[in-house]
Amino acid sequence: xxxxxxxxxxxxxxxxxxxxxxxxxxxxxxxxxxxxxxxxxxxxxxxxxxxxxxxxxxxxxxxxxxxxxxxxxxxxxxxxxxxxxxxxxxxxxxxxxxxxxxxxxxxxxxxxxxxxxxxxxxxxxxxxxxxxxxxxxxxxxxxxxxxxxxxxxxxxxxxxxxxxxxxxxxxxxxxxxxxxxxxxxxxxxxxxxxxxxxxxxxxxxxxxxxxxxxxxxxxxxxxxxxxxxxxxxxxxxxxxxxxxxxxxxxxxxxxxxxxxxxxxxxxxxxxxxxxxxxxxxxxxxxxxxxxxxxxxxxxxxxxxxxxxxxxxxxxxxxxxxxxxxxxxxxxxxxxxxxxxxxxxxxxxxxxxxxxxxxxxxxxxxxxxxxxxxxxxxxxxxxxxxxxxxxxxxxxxxxxxxxxxxxxxxxxxxxxxxxxxxxxxxxxxxxxxxxxxxxxxxxxxxxxxx
Ligand code: FES
Ligand code: FE2
Numbered sequence: 001x002x003x004x005x006x007x008x009x010x011x012x013x014x015x016x017x018x019x020x021x022x023x024x025x026x027x028x029x030x031x032x033x034x035x036x037x038x039x040x041x042x043x044x045x046x047x048x049x050x051x052x053x054x055x056x057x058x059x060x061x062x063x064x065x066x067x068x069x070x071x072x073x074x075x076x077x078x079x080x081x082x083x084x085x086x087x088x089x090x091x092x093x094x095x096x097x098x099x100x101x102x103x104x105x106x107x108x109x110x111x112x113x114x115x116x117x118x119x120x121x122x123x124x125x126x127x128x129x130x131x132x133x134x135x136x137x138x139x140x141x142x143x144x145x146x147x148x149x150x151x152x153x154x155x156x157x158x159x160x161x162x163x164x165x166x167x168x169x170x171x172x173x174x175x176x177x178x179x180x181x182x183x184x185x186x187x188x189x190x191x192x193x194x195x196x197x198x199x200x201x202x203x204x205x206x207x208x209x210x211x212x213x214x215x216x217x218x219x220x221x222x223x224x225x226x227x228x229x230x231x232x233x234x235x236x237x238x239x240x241x242x243x244x245x246x247x248x249x250x251x252x253x254x255x256x257x258x259x260x261x262x263x264x265x266x267x268x269x270x271x272x273x274x275x276x277x278x279x280x281x282x283x284x285x286x287x288x289x290x291x292x293x294x295x296x297x298x299x300x301x302x303x304x305x306x307x308x309x310x311x312x313x314x315x316x317x318x319x320x321x322x323x324x325x326x327x328x329x330x331x332x333x334x335x336x337x338x339x340x341x342x343x344x345x346x347x348x349x350x351x352x353x354x355x356x357x358x359x360x361x362x363x364x365x366x367x368x369x370x371x372x373x374x375x376x377x378x379x380x381x382x383x384x385x386x387x388x389x390x391x392x393x394x395x396x397x398x399x400x401x402x403x404x405x406x407x408x409x410x411x412x413x414x415x416x417x418x419x420x421x422x423x424x425x426x427x428x429x430x431x432x433x434x435x436x437x438x439x440x441x442x443x444x445x446x447x448x449x
Contacts, residue, residue: 010448012409015439016417020401020408023220028446029350035445036329037063037347040183042169042176044331044344045069045087047358049173049207055110055125059090059102061346061354062177062330066090067166068100068114069175072125087177088127089164092116114163127163172202174333174342190327191258193425196311197265197323201335206363210374213357213381219394220401221330221347222442224355227390228324228332229264229438231255231429232414237393239285240379240386244298246270246336247322249279253429254312261421261437262328268429270300270321270337296375297385300337312425328438336386338369339376351398355391357381412436 010019022028037043043062046069050058057070067087074084092099099116102109113130114123121132135158137151166177169186176186183189190198217224227233234247241247253268280286292298300321310318325333332343340361346354357380361373379386401408415431419440426433442448 009406010443014417015419015436015443016411016413017409018412018435018439020404020410021406023222023398023401024350026350029220029347031446033063033347035447036442038065038179039445040178040180041329042178042183042186042189042327043329044327044342045175045177046344047173047207047209047342047360048083048085048170048175049209049360050108050358051085053110054084055112056108057100057102057111057125058108059100059106060344062166062179063347065179066098067177069177070111070125083168083170085168085170085175086126087166087168087175088123089166091164092118092121093129093161093163094119094121094132123163127165129158129162131158172198173207174202190263191260193256193258193311194263194265194325194327196308197256197267197325198333200305200308201323201333201340208361208363208365208370210359210361210370210377212359213384215355215382215391216348216352217355217391217394218352219398220350221345221353222438223394223397224332224343224345224353224390225326225328225438226435227394228326229266229434230432231266231268231434232432233393234386235279235429236283237285237389238386239287239290239389242280242283242286243288243290246386249429251429253427255426255429255431255434257421257423257425257434257437259422260441261419262441264326264434264438266322266324266429266434267318267320268322269319296372297378298337299372299375301369301372303338326434326438328441334380336379337376338372339380340373341377341380351402355382412439 009021045060045067046058051069051071054071054073057068060067060069068090069085069087072084072086074082090098090100094116095118097116097118100114113125119133122130124130134150135152137148140147140149166179169176171186231253234241235249247268251268251270256265307317307319310316321337323335330345334341334343341357341359344356346356348354359377361370378384381387382391412432412435415426415433419436420433421437421440
């Protein structure tokens, strides 16, 4: 793809200014799909527990391409080395039909094989083409005896005409895939700075699916990534956070990024709520008199796995109450007290994205803990007591960018103007370092220098 005109338009050096056109330009967005979502990046597809049995499948998205996550049949002897999960593109190799419709609920199903309705080409669960009608033509009686009409050319190779098969990586029950042969091995892609924080939430535990939320947000997809790399706003925008002490500027916090600046973890520890003049005075979202009618919404019970060895301080431990992990380009993993979810970003053009929340717990949770996780999930999702605020400000941001035009840019200077890539974690939350670092990587990947 030729570099769009826009690429020479990033006038300021560095990433402390992000031009508004980076969120609105349709040709730039096409380049993002090619270079980021379909390029050498691992994208989230779903959870392995969503397809527990052989033949179970679930439709998902990587960028604007629909994919099928499916559990293949595997021989018992291969079970130790093969998780059996395949990801194939939902696009028929014959004439491009999006053949799999998941008729029950539009998302999930179970199949012995996939059959395209148009001409009934049939694919194995692993995406191989198993057969097609009239491949060898139709026998007919001709005046000179038997003859064959039509059919595929003699050199048509069934082995070369399957579905697009993606590379798949499964980490702690989360399924990732990439269209690219160039993407580095998955562990390397995540990197040693971020991996311990994924291990902390998931390691060794069977997950339990609790439910979904889905919403369409009228804003550029990167705004969602920025929102979860932005520790500045939660204690200012969110009444719930600042009033009940779930996230405030006086909390002990840490901002971690991977060595390329693209993934991040915002880590923080809750304090007791109530007024702390330094961080609540003048904060309009702080409501000293606000109380809950149902206190169970914040019936927080510490869990043993919250405490881990501190990756930054050998010999010490750390007990966060919240970790917000962003895996570039399209996944957020949230632990906010007892509530856990993955949040999948599915771009829908430069100005819109779908946001799919998958709430989960652990198979060995007590029923009481499951109910607690579900109740706390009310803070999140499209109408969540907290997250509704984020959806709204993202929409307002996009509205601002649209009305401005060529010269406008966001200002990302909190904590400095450098991109900070390769720097050690920041031990407070009064910084936009993770946003600057993401754009440093984005510019490189997009070929903008
Ligand atoms: Fe799928 Fe023809 S388009 S079989
Ligand atoms: Fe927020």
